[in-house]
Amino acid sequence: MNSKLIQLEDLGFSYDLGKTETIKGVTLDIPANQVTAFIGPSGCGKSTLLRCLNRMNDLIDTAKITRGTIKILGQDIHASDVDSIELRKHVGMVFQKYNPFPKSIYDNVAYGLRIQGEKNKSTLDEAVERSLRGSALWDEVKDRLKTSALGLSGGQQQRLCIARTIAVQPKVILMDEPCSALDPIATAKVEELITELRKEYTIVIVTHSMQQASRISDRTAFFYLGEVVEYNTTETIFQNPSQQQTEDYISGRFG
């Protein structure tokens, strides 16, 4: 079980009801409690694949899974008795552009629990503190929990979004280029946080930065044109790739 928390089998996905496939038969096993990085040039389908994992693509009318299955914890997530809302409580997501709600820091973190009907003040307080500590933000914001989240710096806002995600205690956290809008110092903090979070969560991260993938991930998948070119431990991918394409891409000689 541990080695196959998320299993993709021959997954095909289309944005236009099956006319053209954006993802063309991807087969991957993502292990638990590790950081798995998706790398590849823009438009290769890695973000799309990430959004398949919590069925975020359901929000697009013309999106369609054309073939294959996604199993998380052994359960096919497109089975008829699966509610995408329940799924998303277990598979959280952090977005490219940090997007805290224009509410207080406290309300942002408590959002997920509140919509699940949690009203008990002390439970919420506890969860907010645990999540903010978990995202290494507690010491910076503990004195101003009631102030607007938009007063934080970009890096802090992104860590707040991570805190908001871990507040509902998901199994998996999906991160879609979480550092692309951040400066190097904020990036370092978020990366440090990701390394820390690996102990409790399974993390899948899409990134454009080779260095980031090599620094924080345990396994790396290289995508090109909707297909997985190579998937292996990060060490192997970066030091001894078996495909010429992979080597070209990570060494910057691509295209």
Next chain:
Amino acid sequence: MSNPFQTKQGWNQRKERLSFWSLRICTYIIIAAAIFIFSNIFMKGVPTFFKAEAPYINTEFFTESPQILSVWEDQDGQEYSMTKKNYEQWIVAHPEKEIIGLKNLTASGGGILGPLAGTFLLVVICMIIALFIGVSASIYLSEYCGKGKIMSMIRLSILNLAGVPSIVFALFGLGVFCWLAPVITDVPKDNAAFVCGWLWTDSYLSFQGWGTSLLAGSCTLAIMVLPVIITACEESLRAVPKGFREASYALGATQWQTIRKSVLPFAIPGVLTASVLGITRVAGETAPIMLTATMSEKSTLPWEQVEGPWSFLTQSVQALPFHIYTLAKFPDSEHVKPMQYGSIAAFLILVMGFALLSMMLRNRLRNKLKW
């Protein structure tokens, strides 16, 4: 050495100046028109609000409803003008005077409290109805329904509805709300379109209409502003960043939770802007309320002689636009002028007050909900 950048006189320069001045003059024309309208109305109307002796404010104008104004001369050629009620007392008090050239002018005496209150109630009830239906419909249109051909046709027809002349809405309101809307009553009228028993009670559900009433007028006005409100609300819902929705869904929120907590609150400033547009349109409409809600003469104020909410809603009211319309039919007469201009000035101030209120509310919310 000659200047290489020297100004060259020529056609381009002249065209430049011509376009600049024509644009500028067009702008000035608009400003001039606005200044003329406002200064004319306020200069002639505002004096009606005040009087020469203490307490300097013309309280009668704000605390009385319009009454018939009697104008006459006595045998010495002195002119009198007072409300008909006062005139009747005056004859009794002065039997020696001869009455020459008595004229009774409708709605030109007294004050404007009745129409003011009527317009206020019409606008408030109309906006409650219109905002509830309009916001609900725009949420459905922008969040729930897809983008199919049928939807774009529905959208187009909503937009087209905005261009329908107000007299058409008036006739629609007259037919549907005044003559056909259902009421629950013990004694149905003979001319009701359809009557049936109401649940298990002894009353009847009778489709006999609400008559010329506050409720019928408000509903007619509400239907008239719905297109404006729906279009503007939809736009402001769409303007809420996609990131808020995605973040909310990613935390396991249902669609309604997402709309309720992370879309609607941030669209409220836009909704309020829409309601400003709505209010200014609704408050000024004359045709719809003329057929469905108002009468020019009414002795009681809206809150007098009512038994319960239903009788409050189904009473007819006076309204400022209709009052002004009634006054405008008089030939230019010195005796009517204070009432004419006073009513118009008060009307303008009322509408501007409504708009200002929602604008202030919007700005406060916008500061709170900036992103």
